[in-house]
Amino acid sequence: MLSDKLLHKTQEILTNLTIAKLLLLTLTLAITAIIIDYGYMLYLRSKMPPGPFPWPIIGNTFSLPDTKPWIYFEELSKKYGTPIITFWIGRNPTIWLNDAWTAHALLEKRAQIYASRPRMVVFGELGTGQNNLVTMRILSDTDRDHWRVHRKLMHLGVGIQSVRGYREIQNNESKIVALDLLREPKEYVKHLERYATSVVSIIAFGRRVKRWDDPIITEVIALMQLAADLNVPGRRWPMLLETFPFLARLPRRLWPLLPFFKGLNYRAPPKNGRGGHYFFHSLALEALAQYDSKPPSQKASIPTPYIKTLTSQNHNLPDSEISSLVGNLFGAGSDTSSSTLITFILACCAFPDAMLKAQAELDSVIGPDRSPHWDDGPSLPYINAFVKEVFRWRSVAIIGGQPHSNTVADWYNGWLIPKHSWVQGNVWAIHHHEREFPDPDRFFPDRFLPDHPYHRPFPGEKGYMSFGWGRRVCSGQALAEQGTWITVARLLWGFNIRKWRDAETGREEEVDIFGFTNGLNMRPKAFRCVIVPRTERVRETMVREGEEAERELRWLEGESKYRMSTFYQERRREVKEVPVVDESGVVRVVKVKD
Ligand code: HEM
Numbered sequence: 258m259l260s261d262k263l264l265h266k267t268q269e270i271l272t273n274l275t276i277a278k279l280l281l282l283t284l285t286l287a288i289t290a291i292i293i294d295y296g297y298m299l300y301l302r303s304k305m306p307p308g309p310f311p312w313p314i315i316g317n318t319f320s321l322p323d324t325k326p327w328i329y330f331e332e333l334s335k336k337y338g339t340p341i342i343t344f345w346i347g348r349n350p351t352i353w354l355n356d357a358w359t360a361h362a363l364l365e366k367r368a369q370i371y372a373s374r375p376r377m378v379v380f381g382e383l384g385t386g387q388n389n390l391v392t393m394r395i396l397s398d399t400d401r402d403h404w405r406v407h408r409k410l411m412h413l414g415v416g417i418q419s420v421r422g423y424r425e426i427q428n429n430e431s432k433i434v435a436l437d438l439l440r441e442p443k444e445y446v447k448h449l450e451r452y453a454t455s456v457v458s459i460i461a462f463g464r465r466v467k468r469w470d471d472p473i474i475t476e477v478i479a480l481m482q483l484a485a486d487l488n489v490p491g492r493r494w495p496m497l498l499e500t501f502p503f504l505a506r507l508p509r510r511l512w513p514l515l516p517f518f519k520g521l522n523y524r525a526p527p528k529n530g531r532g533g534h535y536f537f538h539s540l541a542l543e544a545l546a547q548y549d550s551k552p553p554s555q556k557a558s559i560p561t562p563y564i565k566t567l568t569s570q571n572h573n574l575p576d577s578e579i580s581s582l583v584g585n586l587f588g589a590g591s592d593t594s595s596s597t598l599i600t601f602i603l604a605c606c607a608f609p610d611a612m613l614k615a616q617a618e619l620d621s622v623i624g625p626d627r628s629p630h631w632d633d634g635p636s637l638p639y640i641n642a643f644v645k646e647v648f649r650w651r652s653v654a655i656i657g658g659q660p661h662s663n664t665v666a667d668w669y670n671g672w673l674i675p676k677h678s679w680v681q682g683n684v685w686a687i688h689h690h691e692r693e694f695p696d697p698d699r700f701f702p703d704r705f706l707p708d709h710p711y712h713r714p715f716p717g718e719k720g721y722m723s724f725g726w727g728r729r730v731c732s733g734q735a736l737a738e739q740g741t742w743i744t745v746a747r748l749l750w751g752f753n754i755r756k757w758r759d760a761e762t763g764r765e766e767e768v769d770i771f772g773f774t775n776g777l778n779m780r781p782k783a784f785r786c787v788i789v790p791r792t793e794r795v796r797e798t799m800v801r802e803g804e805e806a807e808r809e810l811r812w813l814e815g816e817s818k819y820r821m822s823t824f825y826q827e828r829r830r831e832v833k834e835v836p837v838v839d840e841s842g843v844v845r846v847v848k849v850k851d
Pocket residue numbers: 390391392408411415457585586587589590591593594597653654657658659660661723724725726727728729730731732733734736737
């Protein structure tokens with residue numbers, strides 16, 4: 258009895274000792290790994306551009322402000338007295354470029370090595386990843402070829418060569434915006450969102466978006482704003498996944514229980530390679546069927562939809578990639594373009610002198626009986642400067658969209674930029690730099706006129722960096738610039754846009770030129786304003802032109818049966834029939850096992 262007890266006790270001590278030893282060993286190994294890792298971080302730091310001192314594992318993550326980190330990085334750049342700084346998000350060094358010359362020197366002049374994207378857990382791995390041009394990384398020759406195919410196909414749709422063919426669509430849609438503003442000026446945000454979404458919908462699918470409450474607008478823009486919000490470097494929960502990437506490997510059923518995944522769409526089906534792309538694919542196939550069923554006379558009067566061009570060529574791309582290409586037009590093109598125009602409205606309210614000067618130029622060149630056209634561009638230097646200032650003053654892609662990444666280690670001014678770094682152009686700091694843009698918060702188009710004392714040297718001929726750099730420069734830049742020009746010129750010509758005035762007291766409501774959203778694509782926070790036609794004659798012209806435009810675009814009207822909000826619930830119910838495109842681009846519905 259006694260010997261049994263003794264034996265049991267001895268076993269217990271031995272077992273405990275083993276567990277204790279094991280724990281000690283694990284702890285020692287973990288501490289050693291952290292020390293080695295931290296030593297390496299500090300070694301890299303000693304060679305890299307300056308920045309705040311990082312902690313082991315978490316780097317500088319917890320010094321990030323909750324909102325608008327671009328202002329913080331601009332301040333850090335001033336503090337360290339250099340336009341290029343290092344900031345550690347977890348164990349990843351991120352390089353922030355805070356002036357135009359440094360951004361140009363790295364991302365333009367060394368474009369070949371800065372053409373990749375870094376590892377992005379939230380936006381890349383949990384999002385569209387290697388299926389989508391926007392997040393595609395270039396880690397091998399195969400990746401490079403894959404990326405080139407996407408870039409080429411994107412150019413086929415919205416490259417400089419193609420966009421001239423979309424001029425009349427943008428012209429007509431912007432005439433309809435003017436008409437909409439005459440009817441419902443208070444809903445200016447909705448009209449501008451409708452305009453931007455309709456243009457890309459016509460280009461992508463050959464179908465115009467007629468109403469501003471069409472779910473394709475509200476849902477896609479809401480999704481883009483959510484994505485843009487989630488993708489701002491910060492210490493908010495989902496961004497902490499960049500600091501602790503291993504968490505992203507946890508099973509999806511655990512996601513709802515963990516705060517890290519708050520706001521992420523853990524319900525979208527990740528299986529079958531369909532994921533979030535499948536919504537756009539279904540939309541695309543539906544649009545193809547609608548286009549194919551149009552009589553030849555109607556088809557001849559509209560540009561071939563991008564989805565038709567894509568599916569008619571044999572690129573062997575899977576469905577998910579075809580849908581990401583068309584989806585990009587919505588994702589990258591609707592929120593950005595409409596936010597830019599909302600910023601323009603804010604600028605008119607806050608800086609009426611610039612608006613009046615632009616109107617004087619338009620009156621002398623155009624007159625009241627027709628609205629401006631691109632052909633007037635050479636005679637409208639102030640309007641050209643005005644549109645540039647819209648892009649500069651409060652640039653929508655305030656941190657230059659997605660980060661770039663270098664495929665090989667690089668040296669700049671004696672500083673190391675390790676391979677695969679996260680390199681981000683801080684457009685806020687670049688466009689806010691007193692040296693290039695004196696009095697930067699003032700909306701002042703004159704600064705773009707070559708003889709003005711505020712005109713300063715700037716790398717690149719455009720004079721702004723709102724569309725990114727090098728080989729990853731925005732694929733839709735030409736389309737966006739063309740559309741913004743015609744809409745800004747037309748609205749300046751047609752309307753007085755000013756601060757909201759209280760009907761009883763007659764007092765004007767101030768607008769906040771710093772009141773912008775926190776997303777990666779920012780836009781002014783909601784504000785009220787007055788938008789009224791400048792004269793009766795101009796109003797009549799806008800009505801005539803707007804109604805003509807509605808008639809011209811009527812062939813493109815159409816509805817979608819899909820709604821993003823309910824799409825996946827419906828998909829989860831057993832689907833037996835799906836549309837597919839055959840080799841000649843014709844859509845057929847076939848039965849498949851779900
Ligand atoms: C005012 C409107 C727009 C702005 C300010 C804007 C800005 C940007 C920026 C800053 C980038 C990242 C560039 C870089 O990484 O260096 C980008 C990428 C991109 N944009 Fe735009 N964009 C606009 C409109 C559009 C439109 C209308 C489309 C398509 C129809 C579009 C399609 C894309 C695509 C596909 C990319 C990814 C390119 C790549 O990674 O290779 N964008 N955009």
